[in-house]
Amino acid sequence: MDKKISNISELIIKELEKRIKPIEFKRYIKQLKYNESLSNIHSAVFEAPNALIANWAQAKYAELIATLFEMKTNIKPAILFRISDDEVLLTSFLEGSKAPKISTIGSPLNPLYTFENFIVGGSNEFAYRAAIMASKKPGIVYNPLFIHGGVGLGKTHLMHAVGNVLKDHGKDVIYTSVENFLNDFSRYLRIGEMEQFKNKYRKCDLLLIDDVQFLSGKVKVQEEFFHTFEALKNENRQIIITSDQHPKKIAGIEKRLISRFEWGLVADIQPPELDTKLEIIKKKCEINRVSFSNDIIQYIATIIENNTREIEGIITKLNAYSQLMGIEVDLEFARSVMKNQIEEKKTEITIDSILEMVAKELNVKQSEMRSNNRTVPVVQARRIAIYLSRTLTPNSMPQLASYFGLKDHTAVSHTMKKIKAMIETDDDFKLKIHEMINKVSNI
Numbered sequence: 001m002d003k004k005i006s007n008i009s010e011l012i013i014k015e016l017e018k019r020i021k022p023i024e025f026k027r028y029i030k031q032l033k034y035n036e037s038l039s040n041i042h043s044a045v046f047e048a049p050n051a052l053i054a055n056w057a058q059a060k061y062a063e064l065i066a067t068l069f070e071m072k073t074n075i076k077p078a079i080l081f082r083i084s085d086d087e088v089l090l091t092s093f094l095e096g097s098k099a100p101k102i103s104t105i106g107s108p109l110n111p112l113y114t115f116e117n118f119i120v121g122g123s124n125e126f127a128y129r130a131a132i133m134a135s136k137k138p139g140i141v142y143n144p145l146f147i148h149g150g151v152g153l154g155k156t157h158l159m160h161a162v163g164n165v166l167k168d169h170g171k172d173v174i175y176t177s178v179e180n181f182l183n184d185f186s187r188y189l190r191i192g193e194m195e196q197f198k199n200k201y202r203k204c205d206l207l208l209i210d211d212v213q214f215l216s217g218k219v220k221v222q223e224e225f226f227h228t229f230e231a232l233k234n235e236n237r238q239i240i241i242t243s244d245q246h247p248k249k250i251a252g253i254e255k256r257l258i259s260r261f262e263w264g265l266v267a268d269i270q271p272p273e274l275d276t277k278l279e280i281i282k283k284k285c286e287i288n289r290v291s292f293s294n295d296i297i298q299y300i301a302t303i304i305e306n307n308t309r310e311i312e313g314i315i316t317k318l319n320a321y322s323q324l325m326g327i328e329v330d331l332e333f334a335r336s337v338m339k340n341q342i343e344e345k346k347t348e349i350t351i352d353s354i355l356e357m358v359a360k361e362l363n364v365k366q367s368e369m370r371s372n373n374r375t376v377p378v379v380q381a382r383r384i385a386i387y388l389s390r391t392l393t394p395n396s397m398p399q400l401a402s403y404f405g406l407k408d409h410t411a412v413s414h415t416m417k418k419i420k421a422m423i424e425t426d427d428d429f430k431l432k433i434h435e436m437i438n439k440v441s442n443i
């Protein structure tokens with residue numbers, strides 16, 4: 001980028017100073033440094049002292065910065081932030097920006113999505129092992145590798161991890177969303193360069209197609225994707241596909257494609273168990289270079305249910321607040337910061353919804369909990385359901401006694417004491433109760 005534009009970056013910083021609260025400007029914008037040598041007409045690169053500031057700046061100011069650039073230069077560049085003492089490019093192109101995209105096919109791999117940074121637990125071990133195999137013997141063992149699971153469970157992370165390994169071995173890797181694939185396809189079709197499109201997509205060593213459920217209903221692209229798939233498969237080039245569902249359950253996709261999705265290996269990822277979740281949070285803290293005490297980490301684990309993606313947001317938020325206010329993050333602080341987040345998601349809790357959740361969590365029948373079944377697991381489940389109902393719903397003790405078929409309210413009061421004592425003495429139990437509260441609150 002030439003001197004002129006570099007001066008413009010100074011101008012923009014000045015403009016920002018006018019528009020942003022002084023304290024925020026001081027804490028965030030002032031800490032950003034414009035990197036002239038990495039910037040060009042398409043993208044303006046800023047360096048941040050740590051990942052949190054980079055994330056925060058990306059979330060809060062990238063759009064504003066891009067708009068200011070546009071006002072001054074008539075060009076709206078993508079705004080990128082990277083950590084200064086690290087080669088890691090933290091954030092990719094501004095989502096939804098009209099910024100001109102650098103004309104590579106596909107999108108960049110996230111360098112932080114590696115196998116080393118992936119926490120393995122029962123919920124994801126199968127998919128993890130399959131991905132490792134695909135990275136060791138691409139195109140040979142599982143082709144395609146189809147990974148499915150809910151939002152934020154690490155599908156994209158795993159596929160990038162394979163991509164990062166192969167890229168390090170000098171292989172040609174393409175990572176793309178269905179939307180990107182579609183855009184490329186239309187673009188090349190428009191300029192009459194389909195051969196070029198085919199050459200790229202059909203000659204790569206590894207093709208990563210993310211969120212393939214979005215192919216649903218798009219006949220023309222499915223057709224093109226089918227041929228791409230065949231060409232790659234025939235030459236033993238590795239394909240990895242992710243989706244939010246098992247291939248059989250994706251509607252609106254041609255049968256011949258679905259059957260090909262199942263040719264290799266279909267691996268699912270389940271929501272993480274508590275242990276895995278705790279490890280993921282620790283890992284994310286480590287990557288973001290923040291440290292929280294164990295009780296905060298456990299607290300974060302209870303707030304997020306399944307979507308691991310929320311972890312980073314929470315860590316960033318906690319840290320940003322603590323920096324802004326200049327105080328250490330302790331449990332109480334964490335609770336107050338997260339309060340809004342929790343309340344937004346709260347749904348009405350009833351004895352029925354508690355019963356349903358407890359039955360599912362502890363693997364007992366709802367009817368058993370309301371009967372006089374005295375087996376240990378049922379008694380325990382019943383006690384927990386009573387405790388939660390008393391704590392989370394407005395029902396009185398006599399009402400609960402009648403609902404659960406107990407003699408009278410003293411039985412409820414006795415149960416409350418028992419569970420409270422257990423919460424006080426058994427940390428694992430306490431955590432489990434917290435988890436259940438979050439589950440039933442739909443957090």
Ligand code: ADP
Pocket residue numbers: 113117118119120124149150151152153154155156157158280283308309312
């Ligand atoms: P998906 O593609 O399944 O929606 P992502 O791969 O985007 O989910 O994961 C969401 C976030 O959670 C990412 O920041 C990712 O690094 C993190 N994550 C998910 N699972 C794990 C895991 N097992 N270990 C470490 N990080 C994880």
Ligand code: MG
Pocket residue numbers: 155156157210211
């Ligand atoms: Mg994903």
